[in-house]
Amino acid sequence: DFIEKPFNSHRLLILVNRIIEAEQLRRENEQLRQQTGKSVKFLGNSLPIRNLNNEITRVAPSNSRVFISGPPGSGKEVIGRQIHLQSRRSNKPFIVVNCATMMPNNVEKTLFGSEEKLGDNSSPIFAGTFEQANEGTLFLDEVADMPLETQGKIIRVLQEQVFQRVGGA
Secondary structure: OOOOOOOOHHHHHHHHHHHHHHHHHHHHHHHHHHHHHHOOOOOOOHHHEEEHHHHHHHHHHOOOOOOOOOOOOOOOOHHHHHHHHOOOOOOOEEEEEEHHHHHHHHHHHHHEEEEEOOOOOOOOOOOOOOOOOOOOOEEEEEEHHOOHHHHHHHHHHHHOOOOEEEOOO
């Protein structure tokens, strides 16, 4: 924000109160994240739940790609979030992309971003979800519903760990 000249003390008090309120909300938000983010085990004592918790604990610290399969509604995203919360990337973004709902003509721009050349030689950059999830976790849901060509490009990105924005160099 800013303070206009001539100086108005009433306006300054309003600004200071807004700053204090914003800082209190930021601290409260951080505290709530810490409280909710640490309970990462599925509840239950059955063998399948114990096995699931053990697998999540085993996979989370690795820097591996994880394939989670199951029918719709079985909790794949929940498991992905649990893995993210137990990983070294837990303080970085967890980005979810539902590939089934993306427009077929925008899939690559959504995933990889774009650089479009303008007449004045400038290139506005749109960061795709791969870039948004940098150092965090990217959860790709319903990959089978996207075009096969794009699936191949995703496999290449996962193997080579490099991608190019659409229209970019």
